[in-house]
Structure formats: structure tokens, C-alpha cells
Amino acid sequence: MTGLVMTSRPVVSHETPEIGHQKPVSDGFSHTTRCTEAKASELSNLQPSLAALCNEEKTYQSAVVVYAKENIFVQPGIKCKRISGRLSLLKKAVDDVMFLAWLPYALNNTSDSATDDNKFVVISDGGPALSEASSTAESEKRDRTLYAVHPVPISDMRAVRRHTPTIGWHHIIIVLHTGLSLPPLYFTNGGVKDFLTVLKQHTCLVRSPDDPNLYLVNDIADPLQRSMTALDLLEVQNRAGWSESAGGSASLFVRGGKDDLDTPSPRDYSLGVLEHFSRVTKLARDTTAHIFGKDQGLDASTWPCEGEETLIKLNYPPQGMLAVNCADGEDEAPVLRVVQSDDDEAAPCDSDSQSRCDDGESASTSVGSFELLESERIVSSSKRIPSRAQRPFPLSVEEWCAFFEPDGRLADERGFRERAFYGGIDQNVRKEAWKYLLGYMPFNSTVAEREQIREAKKTEYDALKAQWQSISASQEKRFTKFRERRMRIDKDVVRTDRLLPFYAEEDNSNVELLRSILMTYTFYNFDLGYCQGMSDLLSPILYVMEDEVDAFWCFVGLMDVMESNFHRDQNGMHSQLQSLKKLVQLLDPQLHCYLEKMDCLNYFFCYRWVLITFKREFEYSLVLRLWEALWSKHLCEHFHLFVCAAVLQKHRRAIIHGEMEFDTLLRFINDLSGKIDLEVALYDAEMLFQYAGEAGQEVLPTSGP
């Protein structure tokens, strides 16, 4: 059966005895109550279990097929067998709500009720037993399960992108308002145009002015209104827990059977993401000015006219990353397969990324620019990201004490690092904890050993300090290098954090300590000397240590890691900014293209962020919190680059639509100082970290900060 079918035949023709609802129904009116029941049942059972899915089917029994097309296939991966199925548009008779669905044909060897090709396989999410199964048939079956597109309301659809390569199958990619996209649907014998024609008859379908192959669904002319509508939509979903439609598409992204009891359900991520959204939504409710004005550095009045990717937070990684993730094994990343349209027959969906850069059509000209809010990396990762609300309190004194063995060894280094990463450290614990984080005290040292270390380091410090203190005035006259360094340090310490009471007022002894420690450091590391920025790095350390010797050695520990930032040839800075560039390229190709177009790929606008690790970007207490999270190295040594990427991504819209050039971008970035929500940035950065996976690790610098 091909082509257009305008009929009122029932959608679901097989029977599901478990539900006790055995009659195919074509009247379309008598099942309103059951629809509601089904919905409720799905809400209570977020996993698309067998029962829930049967309910789902029941729900759509009261619908009519306005369009159906056979032999539309999904290609799970390059080497995977394609999965054929039927694409249909359904209209619920009771309220005229339109749905789109693609359901795979049943496997011939399955024992399910559907054996006829034109019937539908019963969808189950697998469960542990299924995931253990290694037979090809089981894996194929699981693929079918994963890729099924359960009926999605048309109102959830954001856009349809048409791909009509001259060689290869024509296909479409549907992007939802949530930012999720459905797998590419390949039309084996044409018909994309017909599909769009029918869709257009039932919904508002507008061809994007920027891209003739992009069709916006339910496009409201006013971009502000459009964004708000989209936000409200999300809020509705959020209130409902995980709505039917979102749950339906989400099932694409949930691996079958990975949820054993001790790992949290991947659903947590989904909900985490929803929570993430709800924050946006709440803002939207508060005032539009808040979200579009202050928060985005834009007035509502200057809101850009092109608002297509309003809700798009992340983009699909470029193809290199797809390949990497593929190699992870078939169980790893089913969602990535969703975007793998680049098999032998079909043209890669993102192959025009270069031309996108060239003609400057940044927004949403490819499926690549749409992608999902959360990635399957996160969804499928066994690592759970605590939401902001779930983040623990700072590591308390009691907890800190509990970390130690009776002989004074810090027992659980990993646990401590993780704790510092997520919760930060209580101000009363910092003085001791930072000594470990900065490598001054070894984790396995006993109390006695630490006392010895302290004693030896005190002696060493005094000796270093005596070296420069003993330089006489006349000697100094013949010692230009020394004079220059002293001048430079003198000039900088008097303008370092002077608003903080700790360093305020004239003749502040702590400013003197800054001076002494920095001078001593130039003798400890004479080749490096003093560089602007070092006083910024030392200031919080001295503030926490309240001791010259301890602060010096902690600073040495920090500089051991960050020294290359201050090298004359700037190699450390360049390699980090290059890594940041690659990271953004990986995580947000659209932003990357924009920055490329604007000739901003040197990322010098992020120079300050990286050189002194956001020291100037946050209020003092938050700097301490950020630094201990970074020093914990809980996720990786270069997590600050993910923070950079997260903050950039948060403002991608303002940057792109503001058409910022290098100068304005630098100003914009500098002006973010004091306006970045640290916990959000940390959370987003972790999402990006999980999302980037190994591909992210590969672009990071090999050493240094």
C-alpha cells in the first residue's frame, strides 16, 4: 500500500488481549475515557513499558489515518540493517488533534501477535533480560523498538527538514520543540513532497526564508510569541511529568535494558533536562524582559527577527564524533544512530555544513543545527548528574573529619574530590582541604608527616625570601630585571581585590603578604618571573590560608599546573584556546561557524576567562567555589574549558543574532562578569562533558591547566 490514503480505517489492527480491549474500533468516538486512562497510566509509568504502549495504541485507535506511506525505513547505523515501517499521519476524531507516527513492521520470527507485515510489532522496552541477549534477532528487535516513533502530536513538531540528494534516498528529519529530533525517515520510492503536501493541509507549514529545504511547523510569525509558545509547551510537559508525546519520542533515546537496580534510571536525565527547561520556563513566566532582556543581554525590543532555534541548546556533534561514538559499541549510543544518515546510499544529512559556513546561513539549515537539549550521551551514560537542587551542601567540618583515618591519612581521595566538585567546601574546611587539592599535602600523609612537611617548607620559604630581601639598594640599581619585577608586582598588588575587606584600606598587611609571596615566587621560579594575572591567582589562596608560608606553597602547586599560561610564547594559552575552539566546534557547530565567519576563532575574547580561570567573572566567594570544583579534577583536568563552552552556549543566541563582531563580542564577554550563574554553568558544563564523551577528551590539551 503506497501513496496517499484518505480513509477512516483503524490505525491499529492487531489486538492486545492484556488490555482487554479486543475490538478494532473505527467509530472514533467511543474511547475518550480510555484515552485519559491511557495517559494517566503512562504518566505513572514513565518507562514505555509494554502495558503503557498498548495503552498508547489504544489511545490512537480512536483516530483516522489521513496519510500513510509504506516502506519508509530507518537506518540505525552504517552497518545496521535498515528497519522498514509505515509512516502515518493520524487524526484523533474526538478533538481533531493530529499525530505523526512511524512504526516498524514486525519481525517474522517474533512470537508477537503481529506476524503480517502490515501489522505492528508490540513495542517493549526490553528490560535487563533483553539487553543481555546477544542474538542478532534480539538486537534487531531491540532496534525496532528503539526507533519506533510513537504517535507524536503535530503540535510538538518544530520543523521538518527535507533531504533530496541526487544520489541516495530522499529523507526527512523531524525536529521537535523539545529539541529532540526523530530519526531520519527514508522514502524508498519518493513521496517526500506528497507527505509535506498532506502535512500542510493539516497544520501551518511554512518554508523557512533561510533554507528552502526547511519547513517550520506551527510557525507563528512573531518570534517572541513563538518562543513563548514553545516555552509554554515545555512547561505543560514539565507539569505533566513526562508527557505522552515526549515520552514517546524519548523512548528513542532510552536504551533497552540498561537499568539495573543500582544505576539510576536514564529517565533521571530526561527529568533533569526538563528541570533545566523548567528554569527557563519559570524565567519566561516571570517577565519576558528578564529572559530576553537582562539575562540575554538583549532588550525585548532588540529581540532578533530570526528566532528559529529558540530552544535549541545543543547541536549534534559533527561527524567525527559520530564515528567515535559508534565505535563505543552498539549498546552505547542508539540516539547517535538517529543522525547517522550518512550511509552508502543516503547523503549525509550534515554534509552541507561547509556551505552553511560559507553563505552565512547559520540557523537551522541542517539537522545538525537543531539538536537535542540533552544528548543520548547523557541519557545513556551510567553517570548521573545531580541537578542543582540535588547538589549537596558544602563539605562540612564533620564530614571532613570523617574522611580521615586514625593516623591522619585522608582515606577516600576520590570521594573527597567528588564531594568537592559537587558541593564545594565549607569555608572552615577550605584552609586544610585546599592544601590537598593544590598538592601541598599528599593525600596519604599522616599527621606527623604533614608536620614534618610544614616544617621543611617553612625553612625553604624563609631561605627563598631571604634571597631577595637581602638585595641592597645599591645592588638593586645594577639589577634591572629585579627592579622591573618588583615594580610590576608593586603596581599589581595595590590593585588586586582592594574592595574586599581582607585587602582593603591603606597599608594593609595582607597586600604586603601578596607582595612578599609574589617576590619570593619570582626567586623560586626565576625563569618564569612575575606575570600579570598571578596576583589574581594568589589573592584567594592567601585569603583562605591566612598564612604566608602555606599560601606560598599552595600557590606553587597551582602555578605548577598553570605555569604555561604565562609562558612568553603563550603556548599554554594558545593550546587551551584552540581546545576550546575544537570543543565548541564539536558541541555547537553553528556557533563555531558563526565565529569562523566573524574571524573570531582565536577565541581571544575568552582570554581572561582562561588565563586566570574566571577569577574576574564571579563574586569572590563563588570564585572559591568554582576553583575547588576545578581543582578536584573530578571529571577531568580541563573542566574549565567545558565551563567556557557552557557559558558561551548559554549566550549563543545573543552572540549570533546580535551579529557580534570580535570587538563587540569581547565587550559582551567581559561584561558578563558578575552575571554568570555559577551553579548553572557547572551543571551545563557537566552536561557538555558527558555529551562530548571521548571526542571531547580528544580535543583537550595534553597537559597544563
Add this chain to the structure above:
Amino acid sequence: MATARKRTLLKVIILGDSGYVNKKFSNAYKATIGADFLTKEVQVDDRLITMQIWDTAGQERFQSLGVAFYRGADCCVLVYDVNTTKTFENLDNWRDEFLIQASPSDPDNFPFVVLGNKIDLEGGNNRVVSEKKAKAWCAQKGGIPYFETSAKEDYNVDQAFKCIAHNALKNEEAEDIYLPDVIDVNATATTKKASGCC
């Protein structure tokens, strides 16, 4: 006849070993990391000009950043401290470095301005670089305008910036002779020839 291209934004780069050019002393003042700029409105004749005044990290070590930060500059302001010989001696380095990094199309005629700063310090008793010496250097470099300022006392700073704007605009008017507003291919070819002759 082409109408003059009315530009209202001028990018000005401040270089030198003496900071505090356009900022009052304050506890909130911090050393510049990377680069930053502030904007200043200046009335030049009947035009209101916005000056984008760029401050870059002072330390030589960060000079390589100039390639990015000096791009598109309209004027470069060299500042030294009249109380420190070294800062005056460094003017040559700063000027050369700027021309290398910014690589303006016409380096010989790129507008510079020199400021001798901190003339207020100790009532001028600590002064080691005389006005005469500074002016001689400026003359030798092709007649660079020279100003003595005290950023701390806000002395002569506005006059200096008006002159800076003037100079940058003068350069623009010179450009206007060769670059008509409406450019067609043939006309451009002609002007190119003409400018080549001059």
C-alpha cells in the same frame, strides 16, 4: 562628487608602560587581563564621535595578543610616565610593536599621539623626561602630536582625546578622497591608478 563617509566610531589603542590613562584612581581598578575597552563620546566640530578606547595587558609578555586586539585601529596613543626614563625609552618599542601587530595599510601615515603622563606626581619634582626631549622624539617620528597629562587630576585628558579624534578623522578624510561612497568596479580601478600616481 562623493560625499564624505561619516564615521562615528573610532577605535583607539592605548599602549605604554604607564597605565591609568582614562581612569581615575580607585580601589575597584584592576590590571587589564587580555584586553578591554571603554567608550567615550567626543564632540569634534559638529560631529559626535564615539571613541572605543582599548586597554590591553601592559606586560610585554602579552604583546602577541596585539594581532587580534589592534585590528582595525584608527589611532594609537603611546603613553609614558614623565617620572620614569625607561617608560619613555620604551615608546620606540611600543610604536614598532604596534605597527608590526596591527600592520596598518599605510604605516608611515598612521596616526599616533603621545601622552606624557603623571605630571602631577610630587608636584613635578620627580620628573626625569623633559617636555623638550619628548617633543623632539615626536618630531623625529614624523610630527606626532604630544600632550602632557595627569590622568589622576584629569588634566589635559579631554584635550588630548579631542586631538586623537581629530587626527583619526583627518586620516579618514584623506581616505575619502580616494574612496567614494558608491563604488563601482570601473571607478575603483581608476582611483587605484590615481592613488598609485600620487
